[in-house]
Amino acid sequence: MKDDVYDYDQQLYDRSFLNCYQRQAMVLYLTGIGYSPAQAGLVVTGFGVGSIAGTFVGGSVTGRFGARAVIVWSMVLCSVSIAGLAAVTAIVPLLIVGFAAGAFGQMYRPAAATMLADLTPPRRLVMMSAASRFGLNLGAAIGPLLGVWLAAAYSYQVVFVVNAVVNLIFAVVVLLVIPAGSGRRAREGAASDDAGPKDTARYRDLLRDGRYLLFLAGMFLTAVAEVQYQSTLPLEVQQRGYPTALYGALVALNGALVILVELPLTTLIQRFSMRTTVATGCLLLGVGLSLFGLPFGVWILILGAVVWTLGEIISAPSIGAYPAIAAPSPALRSRYIGALSTCQAAGWAVGPSIGTVLFQYVGGAVWVMCAGLGILACLGMRAGVRDLIAHEERARTA
Template sequence: MSGTRAPEEAADGVWSTLRDLPPSVITLLVGIALSRTGTFIAVFLTLYLTARGHTPASAGLALTVFGVGSIVGSFASGTVTAWWGARQVIVGSMLLSGLAVLGVAFAEDYRLLVALAFAAGLFGQMYRPAAAAMMAALTPPQRLVMVSAAARLGLNVGAALGPMLGVWLLTHSFALMFVVNALTHLAFGLIALFLLPNAREGQESSDEAPAVSYRDVFKDSKYVLVIVAMFLTGFIESQYQAVLPLQILSEGHPAWLYGTIVTLNGAIVILFELPVTRYTQRLPMRTTIAFGSLFIGAGLALFGVPAGIWVCFAGVLVWTFGEIISAPSVVAYPALAAPTDRHRSRYIGAITTAQIGGYALGPAVGTYLFQIEHSFVWIMCAAVGLVAFLAMWRGVREPEQALA
């Protein structure tokens, strides 16, 4: 099987790709960006609970429960999307998550608040595999990598603007911040209800169609390698949030350095991922995905080199380069790797869950290793990044759908 697309089959540039997209895909991209910009609960939940008089441990428990809900929601979405259709899941996810977030703002009982945090995580993540499945169904396969990069642009811009908007809102009140969070989710739900197409994935309602489950996904041994590698990549990438600020302070660097590094990462991704994807989409997916994991691990490992501030900037450049070259292909790959349309949502749900699970577990392990010996964390990032590279290289196959 050829690893590259023929010139006449290759996707066009950024603007020509976006210009020719169906209006429903543009609507979906706008809705995703809107929802991400208005999502504040994960960032401010701990601060909100401690401000209300709860202990840091209680706040941490609520955030952990929110994370568990996110994992469950992303996994369940693969099956629910196949049963009910992507539009229905997006609508239900956004409406129910909006109501859960609204409940968090006004709940007085701690146990109820924790239950609502779980619901907010559960329903707040269910839309992701459904949206990815819809995007794959509505986008020509040869353009899916570029469209995935456009979706990531909306998410990254939202991730950059959201916390700033949240800080401004909480200067008025936490309740107002969560109300706005709820309204953005409700708005995306209504957009999906009235403007997105209503199509069951793969026509799974047909009596002649054999049943599909996650068991079928895990029978695909090569894709299981990709799932494991995606978990490992999320596991090490989470260390930039959990351990990097501790590392910077332990070396005597000013706190602003951490903020600068995170801002630089976001700015580079926002400015350069779409233009770079114009070229990387023509490469074999195995190359971009596998080497992306390798560069992410190598870039994070550089943060442990005691060579002054300059090595921190070298680290963020290498790490961000890995993210830029791999992330659009990672987003597009599950839909293209699925053997049939009916498998699509499960393939997407499995890899989304793996990534979220890596992000959830990574901070606990990273901070534990940091307490033992600072360098262990960054050695781990290099080693795990290499393992992820090897698993991706072995597991990713150039999908025939992408070459059609």
């Protein structure tokens, strides 16, 4: 089982290797073939809406068909959709294919997290969540470099084709490496012994868990704040007259710290309660982003990046592990995970619009907003997160 988990984490790394460059490539490709920035943005928005739908649906189909089957089919269909981006040029087909690529590309996320939870004992899940993030962040660091090289040396169509091939390889690896019976605890929890698998869990069952809804609200607020580093921070750097390379350096600093520090630091962080780590991390993330609005030179931008990254490192592994632990039954596990992914994707989708409008009309108010969102997210997480592992451990040793 341990080897299955680490093999699976390596597959996540392979999966993320090019996909992190996908949205940027779509914008540059579409404007390069003659579409306006607004039209390109419309297609990327369709991709984002598809991502939200995909994570939501992914939670349901994982409970019905199992994590392994959902990962394989979502990657196969995502591969076809991404290849379609290189084949169509009319705006309506691009919107359809972009939506499909976003939906199928994100449908695997609840399935992947469910499989990881099924293969990992609860007390190790935070550490394995950090290991999974290590693979994803390493891919996110390398992917854009490879994407830029492919686009410069060949074309953006080649970027999409290679991306499609990577997704297809990921599906094949999961099909061949992950045993057919892996990650089925959620289905077995909803199955009867004589009638085969019956998925009776629904998303509406989650609505009765008020504390988990507070956790989801905190996650949405955190995502709205966090995405400002992608949409508004480059505008802030540009407005202050700094070179674009400074923005790249700040983002690279974030990625480097996460890759180098998160895994070893998680061995210490997981000793604290999930409520403490999640709430503290969300607060630090919002405060770190708010420092970008202070007019104290380059050093305050660097400090902001460090504090924001520290908040991400402290909170993200526990946030990734919590839904599987909080689900009251294995049958609901994929829905709890899917709800988290959906709220996060929704925050990433609406955050740029909110942040850029505030930046254009109210200036530094966007960074004040980040501080406020961090405080609200911290309060929501403090009220919503249960220390379930601690309770189980006390009961076991009593």
